[in-house]
Amino acid sequence: MDTVAGATTTARTAAILAVPPRRFVRLPDLRDNQVKYLLVLPAMLVVAATAIWPLAYSLLLSFRSWRLARSPVPGPFIGGTNYEQAFTTSEFWLSVGNSALFVLLSVAATTALALGLALLLVRGGLLRRSVQSLLILPFAMSPALVGISWRFLFNPEFGLFAAMFGTLIPPLAGINWLSTPALAFSALLMADVWAWTPFMTLILIGGLASLPQDTIEAAQIDGSPAWRILFGIIIPQLRPVLVVVIILKTIFALKQFDVIFMLTQGGPGHATQTLVYYAYLNGFKYYDMGYAAAVSWLMVVPMLGLTFLYIKFVFRRAA
Amino acid sequence: MKRKGGWGRVQDGLVVLAAIVVLLPIVWIALAAFKTSVDVFELKLFFTPTLQNFATIFEPPYLIHQKLLNSAIVSICVVLISIPLATCAAYSFSRFRMRGERAMLVTILATQFVPAVVIVLPFFLMFRSLGMLDTRPALILVDTAIVMPFAVWMIKGFVDGIPLETEEAALVDGSTRLQVLRRVVLPMAAPGIITAAIFAFIISWNEFLFALILTRRDAVTLPVGLQLFNGQEGMQWHLLSAAGLLIMAPMIVLALLVQKHFVQGMTMGAVR
Amino acid sequence: MAQVILKDVEKTWASFVAVARQSLTVADGEFLVLLGPSGCGKTTTMRMVAGLEEPSGGEIWIGDRCVNNVMPKDRDIAMVFQNYGLYPHLTVGENIAYPLRVRGVNRTDREARVAEAARKVELGNLLHRRPRELSGGQRQRVALARAIVRTPAVFLMDEPLSNLDAKLRVTMRAEIKHLQAELGITTIYVTHDQIEAMTLAYRVAVMKNGVVQQIAPPAEVYDRPANLFVAGFIGSPPMNLITGNLVDGTFTAPGVALPGAGTGSRDGVVLGVRPECLSLCAPGDGHMAGTVFTTELTGEAVLVTAQVGPARVIARTERGFAEATGATVGLRADMRQLHLFDAESGLRLPEMASRLPELVPGE
Numbered sequence: 001m002d003t004v005a006g007a008t009t010t011a012r013t014a015a016i017l018a019v020p021p022r023r024f025v026r027l028p029d030l031r032d033n034q035v036k037y038l039l040v041l042p043a044m045l046v047v048a049a050t051a052i053w054p055l056a057y058s059l060l061l062s063f064r065s066w067r068l069a070r071s072p073v074p075g076p077f078i079g080g081t082n083y084e085q086a087f088t089t090s091e092f093w094l095s096v097g098n099s100a101l102f103v104l105l106s107v108a109a110t111t112a113l114a115l116g117l118a119l120l121l122v123r124g125g126l127l128r129r130s131v132q133s134l135l136i137l138p139f140a141m142s143p144a145l146v147g148i149s150w151r152f153l154f155n156p157e158f159g160l161f162a163a164m165f166g167t168l169i170p171p172l173a174g175i176n177w178l179s180t181p182a183l184a185f186s187a188l189l190m191a192d193v194w195a196w197t198p199f200m201t202l203i204l205i206g207g208l209a210s211l212p213q214d215t216i217e218a219a220q221i222d223g224s225p226a227w228r229i230l231f232g233i234i235i236p237q238l239r240p241v242l243v244v245v246i247i248l249k250t251i252f253a254l255k256q257f258d259v260i261f262m263l264t265q266g267g268p269g270h271a272t273q274t275l276v277y278y279a280y281l282n283g284f285k286y287y288d289m290g291y292a293a294a295v296s297w298l299m300v301v302p303m304l305g306l307t308f309l310y311i312k313f314v315f316r317r318a319a
Numbered sequence: 320m321k322r323k324g325g326w327g328r329v330q331d332g333l334v335v336l337a338a339i340v341v342l343l344p345i346v347w348i349a350l351a352a353f354k355t356s357v358d359v360f361e362l363k364l365f366f367t368p369t370l371q372n373f374a375t376i377f378e379p380p381y382l383i384h385q386k387l388l389n390s391a392i393v394s395i396c397v398v399l400i401s402i403p404l405a406t407c408a409a410y411s412f413s414r415f416r417m418r419g420e421r422a423m424l425v426t427i428l429a430t431q432f433v434p435a436v437v438i439v440l441p442f443f444l445m446f447r448s449l450g451m452l453d454t455r456p457a458l459i460l461v462d463t464a465i466v467m468p469f470a471v472w473m474i475k476g477f478v479d480g481i482p483l484e485t486e487e488a489a490l491v492d493g494s495t496r497l498q499v500l501r502r503v504v505l506p507m508a509a510p511g512i513i514t515a516a517i518f519a520f521i522i523s524w525n526e527f528l529f530a531l532i533l534t535r536r537d538a539v540t541l542p543v544g545l546q547l548f549n550g551q552e553g554m555q556w557h558l559l560s561a562a563g564l565l566i567m568a569p570m571i572v573l574a575l576l577v578q579k580h581f582v583q584g585m586t587m588g589a590v591r
Numbered sequence: 592m593a594q595v596i597l598k599d600v601e602k603t604w605a606s607f608v609a610v611a612r613q614s615l616t617v618a619d620g621e622f623l624v625l626l627g628p629s630g631c632g633k634t635t636t637m638r639m640v641a642g643l644e645e646p647s648g649g650e651i652w653i654g655d656r657c658v659n660n661v662m663p664k665d666r667d668i669a670m671v672f673q674n675y676g677l678y679p680h681l682t683v684g685e686n687i688a689y690p691l692r693v694r695g696v697n698r699t700d701r702e703a704r705v706a707e708a709a710r711k712v713e714l715g716n717l718l719h720r721r722p723r724e725l726s727g728g729q730r731q732r733v734a735l736a737r738a739i740v741r742t743p744a745v746f747l748m749d750e751p752l753s754n755l756d757a758k759l760r761v762t763m764r765a766e767i768k769h770l771q772a773e774l775g776i777t778t779i780y781v782t783h784d785q786i787e788a789m790t791l792a793y794r795v796a797v798m799k800n801g802v803v804q805q806i807a808p809p810a811e812v813y814d815r816p817a818n819l820f821v822a823g824f825i826g827s828p829p830m831n832l833i834t835g836n837l838v839d840g841t842f843t844a845p846g847v848a849l850p851g852a853g854t855g856s857r858d859g860v861v862l863g864v865r866p867e868c869l870s871l872c873a874p875g876d877g878h879m880a881g882t883v884f885t886t887e888l889t890g891e892a893v894l895v896t897a898q899v900g901p902a903r904v905i906a907r908t909e910r911g912f913a914e915a916t917g918a919t920v921g922l923r924a925d926m927r928q929l930h931l932f933d934a935e936s937g938l939r940l941p942e943m944a945s946r947l948p949e950l951v952p953g954e
Binding site for chain 3: 482484485487488489490491492493494495498502503506507
């Protein structure tokens with residue numbers, strides 16, 4: 001496409017020249033200079049109103065005591081008591097542990113599987129491209145629907161996957177996955193990995209496709225074995241994309257709620273209760289608003305850290 | 320890049336296996352939508368399909384058409400509000416140098432990554448005091464929050480891809496700023512804007528947590544409506560599958576339409 | 592039809608000077624080429640004339656008005672971009688008609704003028720196609736047609752031929768030159784290709800690091816380069832530049848002795864002599880001695896690269912040259928076509944030459 005080629009050329013030329021990339025520098029027309037701020041204003045207002053304000057409000061709320069069931073207005077200011085309470089409640093730490101374990105396992109599994117699948121599919125050809133076009137489907141499914149579908153699939157009596165696993169691994173036959181802590185956790189992992197791997201695969205395919213072919217071909221001509229090329233050339237060059245994938249998946253895993261709600265409701269017991277779910281319970285089951293806000297904000301801190309990392313990465317590569 | 324025969328076959332096999340794994344849950348639910356509850360219970364692969372489930376979910380007490388209407392209205396409104404605003408902002412970010420530009424972009428991006436539960440609390444309380452719980456406008460406002468940052472970044476990515484030269488050519492040829500936008504930029508960005516709109520629609524349609532918290536009865540959307548199928552004897556999977564199919568099917572069609580632009584949008588240009 | 596004057600115009604971005612403060616006048620109807628390597632400021636200068644870049648200082652005049660605060664659309668200019676800048680969603684005909692359309696020209700007039708412009712660039716039967724269906728050369732013609740459809744006061748062209756393949760460039764060059772002569776419109780043309788500059792320009796302005804090094808008709812830039820940069824930039828193969836010393840009027844360098852090259856003595860002198868002014872002779876005869884590094888047949892001549900001391904010197908000779916690589920050769924310079932430059936400042940040293948180089952007859 002001419003326009004795409006042109007844009008890329010222009011960008012690359014600007015980069016080479018170390019001249020500031022060309023932007024519109026409009027003539028000193030006061031009206032024009034204001035227009036550009038006016039254009040971003042509505043969007044920024046929406047973001048401010050719907051993201052920044054709630055975040056700030058949540059923070060303030062976390063310093064108060066407020067049981068919604070008892071009083072319709074926020075209670076008194078109690079400083080860091082809510083946070084203290086969190087740090088001294090075992091259920092809180094259990095949720096943190098669950099979150100950590102969940103994130104670790106799902107990110108590892110997703111990244112490995114996505115990389116493998118991407119390597120398989122990038123070769124192209126009719127079969128692979130058709131399969132690639134299917135990869136967007138799990139993204140199109142509502143996570144809530146994913147959760148409830150997998151609950152269906154692991155139903156002890158007529159769940160397809162329960163039956164399949166039962167046949168493949170005899171000790172598992174007839175067991176109710178969702179009422180066994182370890183198995184429920186595994187089911188949750190499977191559902192999450194199933195939902196996200198295709199998405200990550202698409203990203204990695206894009207990354208693989210944009211790798212310069214020259215180094216790979218040179219290595220092939222030199223006689224390198226395939227695995228050497230994979231680990232010595234492809235994966236190192238793919239590192240930026242892999243980092244993006246890992247950071248994104250970590251963030252999405254930390255945010256995960258819908259699937260947990262529909263699949264296990266945090267159970268059995270607290271086996272699949274993550275920090276997000278714990279916050280939800282406190283806010284909308286026990287209606288302890290202050291405490292829920294505090295727990296939520298404890299999550300925001302690592303999220304912001306991850307976001308900062310992601311942004312540093314994206315901005316470093318763009319332009 | 321031909322592989323030796325044996326290894327190649329194994330690879331083909333793995334690709335097919337991957338396809339099966341991806342499709343299986345989706346297909347299974349879709350099939351279950353056409354099964355009677357008995358067929359579901361007996362885990363039958365071959366069965367006589369029935370449309371009865373779809374008829375049932377439209378009747379009381381499920382009244383799925385209400386949820387369908389709510390989902391549709393909310394999603395359409397979200398798109399109608401967020402996309403024009405996002406386009407304006409995206410164009411400005413792409414073409415102009417502004418003070419605090421980087422801070423603004425970073426903020427927009429960061430809000431994307433905050434867990435919904437942090438945001439839903441204040442909204443719940445606010446709407447409660449305004450008496451706006453269980454209303455569609457409440458959902459529309461909140462869903463716009465989720466969609467807007469994503470739309471700005473995605474459309475910005477597409478506008479960035481329009482060569483500046485073409486706009487400059489239009490300026491030199493005699494257009495005013497507004498004419499350039501109308502006659503040149505918008506037509507060229509149209510595929511990108513439509514893609515962003517479709518993504519926005521999908522996200523809004525599939526949204527669960529906000530709908531769960533902020534609706535009770537009147538404004539319930541489809542994903543939340545899935546809970547309705549918990550009967551006295553347990554989940555009525557055949558009915559639920561039918562509802563699930565209603566949720567899935569339009570999104571699958573839309574997603575297949577835009578899948579080519581997928582990577583660019585979601586990674587916001589980090590991967591070219 | 593207007594003259595373009597830049598008065599003390601400069602462009603800086605923070606501390607980076609893209610275009611140093613200088614003045615420039617383009618006469619009415621003139622074809623001025625801004626020539627230089629990437630980053631020399633030539634495109635920036637042109638964009639300031641177009642109004643796409645705001646000057647950090649100075650005034651820009653088109654015709655009899657100062658256009659510093661005038662929008663591009665009101666400057667009565669037309670521009671051809673490096674990547675053509677065609678509107679992909681419009682047909683060729685609509686692309687060409689665009690400048691007329693946004694000015695409210697009615698349909699009949701529009702169609703007539705579009706047809707006329709298309710005819711001039713030989714695009715007649717492609718009016719209903721879209722840009723993506725056209726070849727590079729055809730797209731270039733569409734861009735040209737769009738520029739001439741309005742007959743503006745000034746043409747601006749930003750490396751319009753650099754995306755075409757070599758052969759096409761030659762034909763399009765001729766077409767552009769013919770078109771400009773026919774229409775007589777003041778043209779500012781930006782390129783890094785010195786052949787384009789030489790063949791197209793009435794005057795060439797050679798730029799480096801934001802400063803115009805020399806502005807003169809092509810023959811003068813070729814025959815009397817003002818400094819080392821211009822000398823080395825113009826001409827293909829490039830002028831041979833040998834660093835050495837002037838001792839009592841004789842230029843000396845390893846393997847080189849040219850008595851009578853200049854007058855007096857001076858250290859740090861660079862001798863410039865073009866390949867076509869060097870001829871090969873027997874080793875021992877002539878002004879330089881060296882060994883053949885390589886020979887290249889260009890079709891109508893043979894280019895011999897000889898290693899003379901630490902320097903490599905290119906000489907242009909006839910087809911019959913038969914020496915092999917490594918053979919010793921001598922080179923003789925045409926004493927009427929020598930250039931001397933100061934090694935440190937790069938400036939030409941006219942007073943040191945014993946004779947001024949002659950201008951080649953015909954210009």
